[in-house]
Amino acid sequence: MNRAAMSRAKAGRPRPASVKDVASRAGVSVGTVSNVLNRPDRVSEATRQRVEQAMAELGFIRNESARQLRAGKSRSLAYVMLDASNPFFTDVAMGIEDAAARASMSTFLCHSGGDAARERTQLQLLEQQRVQGILITPVDPGSAVIDEIRARGTHVVIVDRTRQGDTICSVSVDDELGGRLAVEHLIDRGHRRVAFVGGPHSIGQVRDRWAGASEAWRAAGLPEDDLVRLDTERLSVDEGRVAGQRIAGLSTRRRPTAAFCANDLLALGLLQQAVTTGRRVPDDLAIIGYDDIEFAAAAAVPLTSVRQPRQQLGETAARLILDETDNPDHQHESVVFTPELVARRSTLG
Amino acid sequence: MNRAAMSRAKAGRPRPASVKDVASRAGVSVGTVSNVLNRPDRVSEATRQRVEQAMAELGFIRNESARQLRAGKSRSLAYVMLDASNPFFTDVAMGIEDAAARASMSTFLCHSGGDAARERTQLQLLEQQRVQGILITPVDPGSAVIDEIRARGTHVVIVDRTRQGDTICSVSVDDELGGRLAVEHLIDRGHRRVAFVGGPHSIGQVRDRWAGASEAWRAAGLPEDDLVRLDTERLSVDEGRVAGQRIAGLSTRRRPTAAFCANDLLALGLLQQAVTTGRRVPDDLAIIGYDDIEFAAAAAVPLTSVRQPRQQLGETAARLILDETDNPDHQHESVVFTPELVARRSTLG
DNA sequence: TTGTATGCGTTATCAA
DNA sequence: TTGATAACGCATACAA
Numbered sequence: 001m002n003r004a005a006m007s008r009a010k011a012g013r014p015r016p017a018s019v020k021d022v023a024s025r026a027g028v029s030v031g032t033v034s035n036v037l038n039r040p041d042r043v044s045e046a047t048r049q050r051v052e053q054a055m056a057e058l059g060f061i062r063n064e065s066a067r068q069l070r071a072g073k074s075r076s077l078a079y080v081m082l083d084a085s086n087p088f089f090t091d092v093a094m095g096i097e098d099a100a101a102r103a104s105m106s107t108f109l110c111h112s113g114g115d116a117a118r119e120r121t122q123l124q125l126l127e128q129q130r131v132q133g134i135l136i137t138p139v140d141p142g143s144a145v146i147d148e149i150r151a152r153g154t155h156v157v158i159v160d161r162t163r164q165g166d167t168i169c170s171v172s173v174d175d176e177l178g179g180r181l182a183v184e185h186l187i188d189r190g191h192r193r194v195a196f197v198g199g200p201h202s203i204g205q206v207r208d209r210w211a212g213a214s215e216a217w218r219a220a221g222l223p224e225d226d227l228v229r230l231d232t233e234r235l236s237v238d239e240g241r242v243a244g245q246r247i248a249g250l251s252t253r254r255r256p257t258a259a260f261c262a263n264d265l266l267a268l269g270l271l272q273q274a275v276t277t278g279r280r281v282p283d284d285l286a287i288i289g290y291d292d293i294e295f296a297a298a299a300a301v302p303l304t305s306v307r308q309p310r311q312q313l314g315e316t317a318a319r320l321i322l323d324e325t326d327n328p329d330h331q332h333e334s335v336v337f338t339p340e341l342v343a344r345r346s347t348l349g
Numbered sequence: 350m351n352r353a354a355m356s357r358a359k360a361g362r363p364r365p366a367s368v369k370d371v372a373s374r375a376g377v378s379v380g381t382v383s384n385v386l387n388r389p390d391r392v393s394e395a396t397r398q399r400v401e402q403a404m405a406e407l408g409f410i411r412n413e414s415a416r417q418l419r420a421g422k423s424r425s426l427a428y429v430m431l432d433a434s435n436p437f438f439t440d441v442a443m444g445i446e447d448a449a450a451r452a453s454m455s456t457f458l459c460h461s462g463g464d465a466a467r468e469r470t471q472l473q474l475l476e477q478q479r480v481q482g483i484l485i486t487p488v489d490p491g492s493a494v495i496d497e498i499r500a501r502g503t504h505v506v507i508v509d510r511t512r513q514g515d516t517i518c519s520v521s522v523d524d525e526l527g528g529r530l531a532v533e534h535l536i537d538r539g540h541r542r543v544a545f546v547g548g549p550h551s552i553g554q555v556r557d558r559w560a561g562a563s564e565a566w567r568a569a570g571l572p573e574d575d576l577v578r579l580d581t582e583r584l585s586v587d588e589g590r591v592a593g594q595r596i597a598g599l600s601t602r603r604r605p606t607a608a609f610c611a612n613d614l615l616a617l618g619l620l621q622q623a624v625t626t627g628r629r630v631p632d633d634l635a636i637i638g639y640d641d642i643e644f645a646a647a648a649a650v651p652l653t654s655v656r657q658p659r660q661q662l663g664e665t666a667a668r669l670i671l672d673e674t675d676n677p678d679h680q681h682e683s684v685v686f687t688p689e690l691v692a693r694r695s696t697l698g
Numbered sequence: 699t700t701g702t703a704t705g706c707g708t709t710a711t712c713a714a
Numbered sequence: 715t716t717g718a719t720a721a722c723g724c725a726t727a728c729a730a
Contacts, residue, residue, distance in 0.1 A: 015421070015502075016479070016501060016502055018706090018707055018708085019707065019708065019709095020707075028716075028717085029716065029717045029718070030707090030708080030709090030717085030718090031709085031710085031711095031716070031717060031718075031719090032715085032716060032717075033708095034708065034709055034710085035709095035715095035716085037708090037709090038708095038709075038710095042715075042716090043715075043716085044715060044716090047715080047716080059497070059500070059501045061473075061476045061477055061501060062477050062707090062708080063418070063477070063479060063706090063707050063708070064414075064474075064477040064478050064479070065413075065414040065415075065417040065418045065423070065478070065479060065706090065707080065708095066414075066418050066706075066707035066708045066709090066722090067707080067708055067709080068414040068708095068722095069412070069414045069415050069418055069706090069707080069708075069721095069722050069723065069724090070707080070708045070709050070710085070721075070722055071708085071709080071722085072364070072722070074414070084439045084442065084443060085436060085439055085440070085443075085643070087434060087436070090433045090434055090439060091434065093433065094433060094434075094460075094462075097460075101470075106474045107459075108457050108458070109457070109458035109459070110456075110458070111443075111446075113443075121450075124410075125413075125455045127410045128410055128411050128412070128413040129413050129414070130365070130412060130413070130414060148408070151408070152365060152408045152410060153364075153365055237643060237644075237646075237647045268644070268647045269647060271649060272647055272648065272649055272651070275649040275650075276649070276650075276651070276694075294434070294586060295586075295617070295644050295647075297586075298586045298617045298618060298621055298644075299621065299648070299649060300620060300621055300624040300625070300648060300649030300650060301624075301625075301649060302621070302625070345625075367722090367723055367724085368723065368724060368725090369723075369724095377700075377701085378700065378701045378702075379701090379702090379723090379724080379725090380700070380701055380702070380703095380725085380726080381699085381700055381701075382724095383724065383725055383726080384699090384700085384725095386724090386725090387724095387725070387726090391699070391700090392699075392700085393699060393700090396699080396700080411723090411724080412722090412723050412724070414722090414723080414724095415706090415722075415723035415724045415725090416723080416724060416725075417706095417724095418705095418706050418707065418708090418722090418723080418724080419705080419706055419723080419724050419725050419726085420706085420724090420725080421706070
C-alpha cells in the first residue's frame, strides 16, 4: 500500500494529484507541466499531449491556494450583501457575478444580514482570503472598517450606498430623484394627502427618498402637514402591515389617500393589510413602492414602483473594481444611476 | 525607498505584512509568531504582548492561502444554489451559513441558475479552491460530475434533491407527502375537480408532488380525469399567469374549482391572473402553493402553502458535511423532512 | 520558552 | 524545448 492509498484509507480523502505527480507520470519535469498549463506554446506537441493525458488520468485539479500564494494575489472578488432575502440584492449579486465571470474572476457571496458584527467577521474572512476586491452594501457606509481594509490594500467599492467625497468608488441610484418621481406621480393622480412609509431614517436611502418626496411636495406648493411621515422599524413586509393599521386608525380627515413606501416589502405588507381589511386599492388607498422587485408586478393589485437598474448596478460595480485593480491610473468614480417610475394598477386604478 | 514602498508606488497596492515582518518588528522568530497565533500558551506573556503589538501596528492579516496550502485543506464550505432569485434557496443558504459559521467555517455561495454548464464551471472553481465540502442543489441530481468530484476527494451533500441508493448524503423534504397533504386539503374543502399546475416533469420535485397529489386523489376514490395536469415550462410567476389563462379558457364543465401549484411562484402568478380578471379566490378558484416563501403570506389573498423547513434543511446539510469531513466513521445519510400544510385564505375563504 | 529548518503546490528564472 | 531550483506565507517538528 503506497502513501496515497494509506492516507486515503485513514482520512477517507485521497490527496489530490499535484503537478509533481503529473510530471512523474508523464516523465517530464514540473516546469514543463506548468508550461503546459500556462504557456502551452512553449511546449512541443508531443510532450503536451503526454502531459495532458497524465493530467486526465490523475484527475489533476490546479490548487488555487498555491497559485494564489505564488502570485501574491487571488483571482476572486466578493460581494457582501446587506440582506439576501431581499430580491433586490440577489439581483445585484447576479449582475456582479456575471460581470466577474466574464473577466474570469470568481465571486464569493456573503451576507451581513444588516448586522455590523457579522459584517466585520465576513470582511475579516475575505481579507484573509486576499480577495482582489470587495464589493459591499455596508451596514454603515461611514464605518472606519472599510477604510482600514483599503489601507491594508484591498480595494473596496460601495454598492447601492454612497459616501462623501471622491476617495472611494461607489455605484448607487439617485434616491432623491426616485422619491420625487414617486410623489410627483401621486400628485399628478390628484392626491393631496400622502403618507411616506419608511424607516429607520438612519438609513441614507430612506432619508434621501424622504427628502425627494418632501421636495416634490413643496415644489407643488402643497401644505407641509399633508405629507405625513410614518416611521417604521425596518423595511419589511411586517412593518408594512403595521403601517397599514396605523393608516386605518387615522381619522377620515387626517387619513392619506395614498402611500409612498420606501421599499416594495413595505408596500406589499401595506397592500395586503389594506386589501384584507376591505379597502380598495387604489380607490381608497393608492400605493407606490420602491425597487420594483419581481413580486411587485406579481401582487394581486400590481404595484406601482420605482425601478432601479439592479443588474446594471452590479455589473458596473464589478467593472469599477476590476478597473481599480488592473488600471494603475484608476480614478475613483461615483456612478449614480437614474431610477424610473413603473406605473401599475396600485395607483392607476 | 525600500522594496515594499516601491511596489506600493508602482502597483498602488502595499504588500501585506507577513509573519516574517511581524517577527522582525517584534524581535522574535517566525516560529514564535506562529505560536502566538496557534498555541499562545506556549509563549511567555511578555513576548506574546510584544508580538501582538507588532501585529496590530503592521495590520497583520493571516494569509489563508498559505495556511491552506500548508494544512492541505481549506476551512470553507460552499453552497451551489439552483436559483438565487427564489427566496426558498436563499433561506436554505442562510441556514447553511449559520451552521458553518458556528463551526468556524466560512461559506462560499454560488449559483448555477439552473444552467448545467454554469454549474460545472462553479464546481470546477470550488474544487480548485479545495473547499472542504460542497453542498449543492444540482441541476441534475444524477449527473456524473458529482461523482467525479467525490472520487477526487471533495465531499458533496445534495440539498433539496435525492438520489437512488445510500452512497451520498442528502437532505430533502418528502415531496410526495407534500403533494398528498395539499390535495387532501382541497378534497376536504369539497373540491371535486382540481388542477395540478407545474413542470417540467423532468424535475424530480414536480414529479413527486404530482405523484402524491394523484395518490391522494385515487385514495379518495375520485375519478382520475378530474385531477387535471397543467404542465408549465418553468416554476415561475410568469408561467403561473399563463396557467391562469388556460384555466379560464376551459369550459365551465371542465374548469377546476381549485389549483395546486408546484411552487409559490406559480401560485402567485396564478393568483394574480385570477384576481385581476375578476375571479374571486377562493370562491371561484381556490389556490394552494408550495414552499411557503415569505411572499406567500404577504399576498393580497394570503396563500395556503406547503411549508418546508428551509433553515433546518440548510443546517442539517451543513451538519452532514461537517460530519463527513471530520468523522472517520461517517455513514451516508438521507435525511427526509416532513412538510406541513399552512392553510390561509386562498383556500379557506 | 524560543529559534531553525522544512515542505505544502505553483510559477518563473535561469541554465542546459 | 526542457529541467532544476527558488520563492510565496505559514505551521510544525525538532533543536537549542
